[in-house]
Amino acid sequence: MIHKISEYWNDFISLLYPDTCKACGNALLKTEHYLCTKCRLDIPTSDYWLHKDNPVNQIFWGRTPIEFASAFLLFSKGSRYRKLIHHLKYKGDKDAGIVLGELYGKTLANQSLYKSIDYIIPVPLHPKKLKKRGYNQSDCIAKGLSKGIGAPYRTDILIRTVNTQTQTKKTKEERWNNVSGVFAVNNPEQLEGKHVLIVDDVITTGATIEHCALTMINASRCIVSVACLARA
Ligand SMILES: [Zn+2]
Known part of the structure; x- marks a missing residue:
């Protein structure tokens, strides 16, 4: 009653x-x-996961041995979906990351390449920044991706050891130098021979992701793929 x-x-x-x-x-x-x-039906998705020569994959060509990279959304300036990313990043709207991440994950789960993903690893925030912000937006996306793909997400393997300044107003070169040597891997043996999916919200120059990938590859000879919600 x-x-x-x-x-x-x-x-x-x-x-x-x-x-x-x-x-x-x-x-x-x-x-x-x-x-x-x-x-949900109108979500402006890319089809990057179908093409090896997609623009996000090309960012890494000749630079970092990334197995495969893609971005989920393609939107124009005033798009109603763009604000979801803004809310995820700046307004504490964690659901935006979880919901979009799960939809993205369900799409990727149909692709043979993504069936071999062992771990989903978000680009980490420094603990100080995490405390200040209260959450890591990439964690939310990773959580959703994990549901959609059916592989676990891990926030304890890749860590950020240096608190860097925001990348937003930096040039490509400054971005590269800004994240050089700021990541580390806990117990690298757990990555040995694994296929890892690195997750970020928006990819710009790819510098942060490259450093994450190289840190993990150098530590453990793992295979790294990349999933971002959108491309700047
Ligand atoms: Zn609606």
Whole structure:
């Protein structure tokens, strides 16, 4: 009986304050979560995972032995999906990363290359920055990807040992120097022979990811692939 009453109460509350789709702002149905069905169907995805010569993969050509790299979303400036990434990064909206990460993961799970992923590893934040921000946006995406792909995500293997300044206003060269030597691997033997998927929110020059990849490859001879939500 109490259960019934609380159910009625929840229905009543949601009539007054319906959950809204985070992309278009329309009220969500009871069966919908975070994004409405239309916005889920309309997600402007790339098809980078189908092409070895995709623009994100090409970032690493001749630089770092990345097995495969892709980005999930392709959007233009005013896109309603762009703000989801902004909310994930700056407004504490962890669900944005988890929901998009899971959709991305489900897409990748159909690709033979991604069936061999052993660990999903987010680009780490320095513990000081993590404490200040309260969360790492890449962790949220990794969590979603993990659900979609069905491989575990690990935040205890790759760590950031130096607290770097933000990359946003830096040139390509400055970005490279800024992240040089800032990552380390805990117990590298656990990566030996594994296929690791590095996760970041937005890829720009790829410098941060390259350093993460090289740190892991040099420590353990693992295979590294890359998944980003979007490309800057
Ligand atoms: Zn919507």
